[in-house]
Amino acid sequence: MSIRQGFLALLSEQPMHGYQLRQEFERRTGSAWPLNIGQAYTTLARLQRDGLVEPVDGAEDSPEQFRLTGAGIAQAKVWWSTAVGRERPGRDELAIKLALAVTVPGVDVAAVVRRQRDETLRALRALTKQKRDLDPATDLAHSLVLESQVFAAEAEVRWLDHVEASVAAYGSARTHTAGTADTETAGPARTAGGNNRPSTPTGAPTKEMTR
Amino acid sequence: MSVPLEMKGITRTHGHGVGEVHALRGIDLTVREGELVAVMGPSGSGKSSLLNIAGGLDSPTSGSVRVAGRDVARLGARDRAAVRRRDVGFVFQDLNLVPALTAVENVALPLELDGVRPGAARADAEAALADVGLPEVADRFPEDLSGGQQQCVAIARALVGRRRLVLADEPTGALDSVTGESVIRLLRARVDAGAAGLLVTHDARYAAWADRTVHLRDGLVAGTDGGLGTDLDELQGVDA
Numbered sequence: 001m002s003i004r005q006g007f008l009a010l011l012s013e014q015p016m017h018g019y020q021l022r023q024e025f026e027r028r029t030g031s032a033w034p035l036n037i038g039q040a041y042t043t044l045a046r047l048q049r050d051g052l053v054e055p056v057d058g059a060e061d062s063p064e065q066f067r068l069t070g071a072g073i074a075q076a077k078v079w080w081s082t083a084v085g086r087e088r089p090g091r092d093e094l095a096i097k098l099a100l101a102v103t104v105p106g107v108d109v110a111a112v113v114r115r116q117r118d119e120t121l122r123a124l125r126a127l128t129k130q131k132r133d134l135d136p137a138t139d140l141a142h143s144l145v146l147e148s149q150v151f152a153a154e155a156e157v158r159w160l161d162h163v164e165a166s167v168a169a170y171g172s173a174r175t176h177t178a179g180t181a182d183t184e185t186a187g188p189a190r191t192a193g194g195n196n197r198p199s200t201p202t203g204a205p206t207k208e209m210t211r
Numbered sequence: 212m213s214v215p216l217e218m219k220g221i222t223r224t225h226g227h228g229v230g231e232v233h234a235l236r237g238i239d240l241t242v243r244e245g246e247l248v249a250v251m252g253p254s255g256s257g258k259s260s261l262l263n264i265a266g267g268l269d270s271p272t273s274g275s276v277r278v279a280g281r282d283v284a285r286l287g288a289r290d291r292a293a294v295r296r297r298d299v300g301f302v303f304q305d306l307n308l309v310p311a312l313t314a315v316e317n318v319a320l321p322l323e324l325d326g327v328r329p330g331a332a333r334a335d336a337e338a339a340l341a342d343v344g345l346p347e348v349a350d351r352f353p354e355d356l357s358g359g360q361q362q363c364v365a366i367a368r369a370l371v372g373r374r375r376l377v378l379a380d381e382p383t384g385a386l387d388s389v390t391g392e393s394v395i396r397l398l399r400a401r402v403d404a405g406a407a408g409l410l411v412t413h414d415a416r417y418a419a420w421a422d423r424t425v426h427l428r429d430g431l432v433a434g435t436d437g438g439l440g441t442d443l444d445e446l447q448g449v450d451a
């Protein structure tokens with residue numbers, strides 16, 4: 001996970017103790033993912049258990065410092081040389097919500113999209129406000145972390161626009177509800193102009209429900 | 212002091228009869244000094260029509276457009292051109308600068324066209340270039356400037372002399388993301404220094420730099436949201 005890998009990356013610079021690691025991790029990532037000191041020590045303990053870090057002999061009254069073992073150095077290098085996997089993204093509540101919104105009868109999909117876009121734009125503005133006071137020339141790491149969130153919010157707005165346009169073009173998928181045998185062949189909906197359009201099963205005011 | 216831009220009940224219809232297209236169907240929009248307003252919307256929603264009418268490049272079918280207090284919709288072609296020279300500056304996606312003129316000559320151009328003596332025009336143009344942080348490019352030609360520098364020079368020209376209203380149509384469209392952001396930062400800084408700005412953009416992350424964003428759809432305002440430091444309850448100037 002990122003904290004574990006982050007600690008290995010930091011320790012590849014120089015030996016550090018737990019408090020220092022936590023401080024450096026937060027400072028460099030712009031405090032986007034605050035750590036409590038307990039998490040820092042738990043992570044260190046696991047890295048030590050796995051043989052990736054080891055204590056450095058030092059003065060008795062100073063906090064225990066850790067350095068990478070040979071295996072730790074190797075793993076720190078592997079992190080830089082491999083891409084972060086995208087094969088199995090985490091469960092995305094918004095994608096699930098929209099998928100259900102177009103299938104559950106009686107949901108005003110347009111309103112769901114609109115509310116979400118307002119919220120995402122609000123978040124985007126809040127992030128931009130933080131960015132505005134930041135000079136990327138002097139605080140690049142913090143800028144990049146903020147921008148990762150800015151671009152993600154922008155992508156979400158674009159996707160929501162696409163959802164809105166798709167629902168307008170294809171209607172919704174409400175014929176496929178649980179327990180309902182779908183005897184018709186599912187296919188791409190025809191756009192306006194098709195004859196003999198059946199009425200929508202739910203009576204919902206979808207524009208292009210043409211199955 | 213007069214409001215830089217005040218549009219009321221703007222409609223714009225192209226063509227007649229069956230081919231009639233309603234580009235704008237009743238837009239109210241005000242941009243005050245120190246205010247940057249973004250306009251977003253799908254292609255064909257009326258963004259560019261709105262900008263062209265705001266700047267006197269096109270006339271509305273009905274409604275009033277006041278630029279610095281003067282109703283440009285009621286002015287003749289000659290007077291409208293004078294408003295464009297004195298009160299409004301445009302920044303387009305690209306090809307903003309005259310290739311045969313240096314940066315400072317480009318910035319001085321609207322002043323000279325308006326009868327300002329060359330020496331005074333050059334002094335104002337140099338000041339405008341300094342305001343955008345590019346005093347050193349004054350004597351360089353556009354082809355020797357980067358895309359981002361060209362856009363910054365275009366912003367300097369848009370706000371040279373007494374001009375206070377900059378109308379920007381996708382000013383970042385031809386730029387990479389880092390350069391695009393530096394141009395938006397500059398626009399924001401010039402507006403913070405007292406100018407008024409109307410920014411048409413496809414990118415939500417650039418619109419987020421504005422004080423508010425007007426969302427157009429089918430020639431109507433579909434919604435407005437607040438931006439930097441603006442409380443939604445305090446929104447003024449736009450009525451959907």
